[in-house]
Amino acid sequence: MSSRVELINAGLLRSDGRRPYELRTISINFGAQGTADGSVTYSHGLTQVRVSVQGPHEAKPGTRRETFHDRATLNVEVQLAPFGVGERRRRGRGDKRLLELAATIKSTFEPVVQTHLYPRSTIDIFIHVLQLDGGLLPACINASTLALATAGIPLFDFVCAISGGVHGTQPLLDLTTVEENDVPSVVVGVMPRTGRATLVQMETRLHMDRFEDVFRVACDAGKVLWSEMRDALRERTGDLVDKLEAGPGMVAVKETEET
Amino acid sequence: MLSFISFSSQHTDSTYHRSTRHHPDVEDLMDVDDDDFSGSEPKLTCPGETITSSQAFMRGHGTYVDKEDVIASVVGTVERVNKLVTVRAIRTRYNPEVGDLVVGRITEVQPRRWKVDANSRQDAILMLSSVNLPGGVQRRKLESDELQMRNFFEEGDLLVAEVQAFFSDGAMSLHTRSLKYGKLRNGQLVTVPPILVRRLKSHFISLPCGVDLILGLNGYIWVSKQAKDNDQGEEGFDAEAVYSNQNDDIDNATRAAISRVGNIIRVFADHFVPLTDTLLLEAYEWVIEQEGDAKYLLLGDTGDALVAAMSIRG
Numbered sequence: 001m002s003s004r005v006e007l008i009n010a011g012l013l014r015s016d017g018r019r020p021y022e023l024r025t026i027s028i029n030f031g032a033q034g035t036a037d038g039s040v041t042y043s044h045g046l047t048q049v050r051v052s053v054q055g056p057h058e059a060k061p062g063t064r065r066e067t068f069h070d071r072a073t074l075n076v077e078v079q080l081a082p083f084g085v086g087e088r089r090r091r092g093r094g095d096k097r098l099l100e101l102a103a104t105i106k107s108t109f110e111p112v113v114q115t116h117l118y119p120r121s122t123i124d125i126f127i128h129v130l131q132l133d134g135g136l137l138p139a140c141i142n143a144s145t146l147a148l149a150t151a152g153i154p155l156f157d158f159v160c161a162i163s164g165g166v167h168g169t170q171p172l173l174d175l176t177t178v179e180e181n182d183v184p185s186v187v188v189g190v191m192p193r194t195g196r197a198t199l200v201q202m203e204t205r206l207h208m209d210r211f212e213d214v215f216r217v218a219c220d221a222g223k224v225l226w227s228e229m230r231d232a233l234r235e236r237t238g239d240l241v242d243k244l245e246a247g248p249g250m251v252a253v254k255e256t257e258e259t
Numbered sequence: 260m261l262s263f264i265s266f267s268s269q270h271t272d273s274t275y276h277r278s279t280r281h282h283p284d285v286e287d288l289m290d291v292d293d294d295d296f297s298g299s300e301p302k303l304t305c306p307g308e309t310i311t312s313s314q315a316f317m318r319g320h321g322t323y324v325d326k327e328d329v330i331a332s333v334v335g336t337v338e339r340v341n342k343l344v345t346v347r348a349i350r351t352r353y354n355p356e357v358g359d360l361v362v363g364r365i366t367e368v369q370p371r372r373w374k375v376d377a378n379s380r381q382d383a384i385l386m387l388s389s390v391n392l393p394g395g396v397q398r399r400k401l402e403s404d405e406l407q408m409r410n411f412f413e414e415g416d417l418l419v420a421e422v423q424a425f426f427s428d429g430a431m432s433l434h435t436r437s438l439k440y441g442k443l444r445n446g447q448l449v450t451v452p453p454i455l456v457r458r459l460k461s462h463f464i465s466l467p468c469g470v471d472l473i474l475g476l477n478g479y480i481w482v483s484k485q486a487k488d489n490d491q492g493e494e495g496f497d498a499e500a501v502y503s504n505q506n507d508d509i510d511n512a513t514r515a516a517i518s519r520v521g522n523i524i525r526v527f528a529d530h531f532v533p534l535t536d537t538l539l540l541e542a543y544e545w546v547i548e549q550e551g552d553a554k555y556l557l558l559g560d561t562g563d564a565l566v567a568a569m570s571i572r573g
Contacts, residue, residue, distance in 0.1 A: 035450070037352065038350070055352075056352060056380040057352070058376070058381050061367070069428065072380075114323070114332055118381075119428045119429065120428055121380045121381055149305070149306055149333070150334065150350060151351070152333055152334070152335070152350050152351025154306070154321065154332035154333050155307070155332055156306070156307065156323065156332065157306055157307035191307070192307065193307040193308075193330070230305050233305055233334050234303050234305060237303050237334050237335065238303055240349045240350070241301050241303070241336060241349060243530060243531040243532070244349070244454070244532075244533065245301070
């Protein structure tokens with residue numbers, strides 16, 4: 001390896017002290033964001049994204065031609081905060097890289113969201129990347145899954161995505177920017193119920209013999225992420241249900257129903 | 260939340276167990292068969308979780324069938340009516356039903372119809388034939404009416420209406436054919452999650468503090484100055500007054516009361532408390548006792564204290 005940074009040291013630890021299959025800390029925050037129907041702030045290590053989902057709602061007048069009479073359309077917009085990236089550069093709406101990212105996220109979710117239930121509607125997914133340290137696409141996808149679920153939009157399944165790579169012959173999981181720059185990487189998005197992959201993306205060349213190892217370990221990691229995401233969602237839903245059932249309002253509702 | 264989950268090859272077994280735990284529906288099926296299924300503890304599900312077998316149960320909203328299983332598609336609580344299993348999402352857009360009272364905002368004026376944003380998955384439609392027109396309650400719609408549609412409702416106008424019917428694609432049709440319905444003025448709109456507005460005997464609430472409330476089932480709530488009684492008789496349908504865009508004079512005390520009630524509703528929405536007339540009334544009395552300005556309600560502490568006080572009362 002020509003890298004100046006030692007990606008894996010003699011003790012099999014990576015540059016940030018993780019073992020090869022170790023994931024970074026995840027934190028999920030369901031705080032409300034304005035008028036969004038579903039919103040989440042998702043941090044994965046030093047990568048932080050904020051997703052708000054609006055809809056399903058009527059298509060805006062200009063985009064009405066793109067709607068379908070038998071299903072909803074997904075509209076994904078990604079914005080990268082200039083201060084959140086290594087290279088400080090303002091990226092406009094037409095930035096090729098961001099458009100491609102949005103298109104990837106859109107095609108990942110199209111088979112997962114039950115769009116046929118909402119004919120002629122639009123579902124907007126707005127993604128703001130606040131900090132970036134590798135794993136941009138997986139973070140966006142995981143956060144979008146959670147935001148769609150909190151917006152009450154029917155999904156066939158979760159999508160849990162994670163990046164993987166190979167250093168020498170050693171598969172790695174959850175790459176940071178430093179690692180992404182040096183090792184061949186692959187992004188895998190799995191639907192944990194069936195174990196199917198909805199997304200496999202490679203932007204670098206990876207040896208065929210190594211691919212299977214990375215793919216398998218990434219699929220397993222997806223299931224670990226799934227249990228985390230599910231627990232967070234359950235906790236939040238349980239909290240809301242408790243408030244709804246046990247709060248002062250419900251007593252009053254019952255009183256009025258009795259009289 | 261999760262600190263450094265590590266797993267190497269020998270952990271693969273445990274992850275495998277995690278995924279298989281939900282696959283055979285033996286334990287889940289027992290839950291549904293349980294008699295006190297609709298008991299105190301609501302059952303939560305997430306998308307992709309197997310609820311029960313599709314041979315013994317029918318799938319309802321929020322579920323789908325894959326092979327032999329009924330699987331949840333939204334996050335929420337499982338509900339069962341006889342053999343029908345549904346999952347009710349806790350936060351979602353408004354699902355209209357015929358007869359519901361809604362508050363909406365005009366988004367578009369089209370030939371012989373208005374489009375109305377009513378917090379639903381599509382804009383609602385208000386036909387020219389389902390509004391009251393000036394000069395007699397029942398009369399034919401003329402071409403001249405069609406040309407002056409903007410005199411009745413313009414883009415951005417707020418109105419209260421009833422759900423009349425559905426179109427084939429699921430869009431709702433509204434009507435304002437009652438003296439109770441029509442254009443809204445003299446107040447402010449507060450938006451809450453639709454689940455917090457339950458079906459009540461009357462959605463028009465008059466608070467004794469000089470404030471009228473319209474609780475739209477779509478989560479749009481109109482807080483306004485109390486309308487004078489009998490300003491429109493049985494016969495005298497006053498088109499001038501109904502379609503007027505001009506606010507009445509509102510004195511400072513009423514303005515303060517309106518914003519106080521508005522802020523109470525916002526606090527309740529933040530704490531996810533379902534709204535009823537008695538609750539709002541008692542909350543208003545509590546706020547008056549505290550002698551604070553309306554804006555202090557929106558500070559976290561005061562809001563928490565309000566909800567706590569209401570809980571103790573319950």
